[in-house]
Amino acid sequence: MAADEKKKKKMSVAEILAACRKMDSGQKAESGGGSEAASEPSAAAASQSESPQGEAAQEAAQPASVSKAAKPSSGKRPSVQEILAMARAEKQKKAAGGTEKAAAAAEKSAAKPAAKKPAAKPTAKPKPAPATAEEKPHSSNILAGEETPKKRGPVPKSVLEAARRPARPKEEQPAKAAKPKPVVPPRPTRPPSAKAKAKPDQQRRGFLAVLGAMVATPLGVGFSSLATTMGLWTLGTLRFLFPNVRIEPPSKFKVGSPADYPPGYVETKYKTQYAVWIVNAEYKGQQQIAALSTVCTHLGCTPNWLEAEQKFKCPCHGSGFYINGINFEGPAPRPLERYAIRIAEDGQLEVDKSRKFQEEKGQWEDPDSFVPA
Numbered sequence: 001m002a003a004d005e006k007k008k009k010k011m012s013v014a015e016i017l018a019a020c021r022k023m024d025s026g027q028k029a030e031s032g033g034g035s036e037a038a039s040e041p042s043a044a045a046a047s048q049s050e051s052p053q054g055e056a057a058q059e060a061a062q063p064a065s066v067s068k069a070a071k072p073s074s075g076k077r078p079s080v081q082e083i084l085a086m087a088r089a090e091k092q093k094k095a096a097g098g099t100e101k102a103a104a105a106a107e108k109s110a111a112k113p114a115a116k117k118p119a120a121k122p123t124a125k126p127k128p129a130p131a132t133a134e135e136k137p138h139s140s141n142i143l144a145g146e147e148t149p150k151k152r153g154p155v156p157k158s159v160l161e162a163a164r165r166p167a168r169p170k171e172e173q174p175a176k177a178a179k180p181k182p183v184v185p186p187r188p189t190r191p192p193s194a195k196a197k198a199k200p201d202q203q204r205r206g207f208l209a210v211l212g213a214m215v216a217t218p219l220g221v222g223f224s225s226l227a228t229t230m231g232l233w234t235l236g237t238l239r240f241l242f243p244n245v246r247i248e249p250p251s252k253f254k255v256g257s258p259a260d261y262p263p264g265y266v267e268t269k270y271k272t273q274y275a276v277w278i279v280n281a282e283y284k285g286q287q288q289i290a291a292l293s294t295v296c297t298h299l300g301c302t303p304n305w306l307e308a309e310q311k312f313k314c315p316c317h318g319s320g321f322y323i324n325g326i327n328f329e330g331p332a333p334r335p336l337e338r339y340a341i342r343i344a345e346d347g348q349l350e351v352d353k354s355r356k357f358q359e360e361k362g363q364w365e366d367p368d369s370f371v372p373a
């Protein structure tokens with residue numbers, strides 16, 4: 001018995017595993033599927049015999065306690081899976097024990113300097129929690145807090161440094177990348193529609209229709225008459241602002257040299273413009289050059305000179321006048337009138353229509369009424 005126990009104690013883990021597999025394969029063979037299990041122990045044995053290094057490694061991996069755990073307490077032989085599970089549990093337990101030991105050692109090492117060094121060293125200022133974006137103080141408040149720390153409390157170093165740091169110039173700030181504007185293609189222009197073309201015509205027609213409706217109604221007629229009357233009154237009022245000016249030819253005009261008028265000659269070219277005949281005729285035994293008026297002394301008609309009959313004949317009522325202007329037929333009650341005539345400084349005859357001479361009044365005797373021929 002003692003020798004068996006010694007043998008069991010001397011068996012390595014690999015040997016135990018090989019024995020277990022052998023037993024397990026034997027069981028499987030008994031149950032009918034032992035062909036596959038038989039190969040495993042043979043392979044394990046081969047590996048055991050071929051590689052002593054792998055054996056040593058397995059010895060290190062599997063502690064001796066596994067052999068003890070491999071023994072079932074109930075007396076039944078454990079399977080390979082159970083043995084492996086027990087070995088893993090043992091390994092984990094060992095690893096946990098190592099960590100506990102390391103923690104204990106760390107505690108011892110930490111306790112030693114604490115006992116030697118007194119804790120009289122003043123601790124540094126407690127680092128305040130970083131200010132959030134909402135609790136970030138203003139720079140002036142930070143400086144005020146630095147001057148009166150008792151009232152406001154400690155200010156974090158990072159905040160103080162940020163407040164004392166010179167402000168970054170705007171030019172150094174990186175310019176934001178400008179967003180490219182989307183290129184909008186130009187909108188195509190539409191050709192003018194038929195409605196737009198007909199719009200002016202429609203507007204004109206509408207205006208004419210409104211105007212016609214306004215004029216056609218009695219009210220429109222009344223307003224139109226009133227507007228016309230008011231317009232005429234306005235024009236009449238404006239007419240009074242301007243004087244009546246009658247544009248007439250000058251009263252004095254020259255009719256040429258006396259030599260141009262031989263005896264018995266009648267010049268009719270001034271009849272239309274000046275209403276004057278220049279005649280060289282005999283009056284009371286004296287040849288005179290006189291300026292006769294072309295106005296009939298009956299009712300004011302204009303007689304005509306009849307060269308063949310050597311008389312002035314009025315077309316209105318038939319009055320007749322000799323070449324010297326004395327009336328001799330018709331209703332004319334008196335001779336034609338004379339205008340003043342004289343020889344001007346330049347030797348030409350000058351007629352002045354502002355002065356009249358009547359024969360019935362004896363005015364033809366006045367030397368201003370004729371020029372001796």
Ligand code: FES
Pocket residue numbers: 296297298299300301314315316317318319330331332
């Ligand atoms: Fe000359 Fe009557 S107007 S005759």
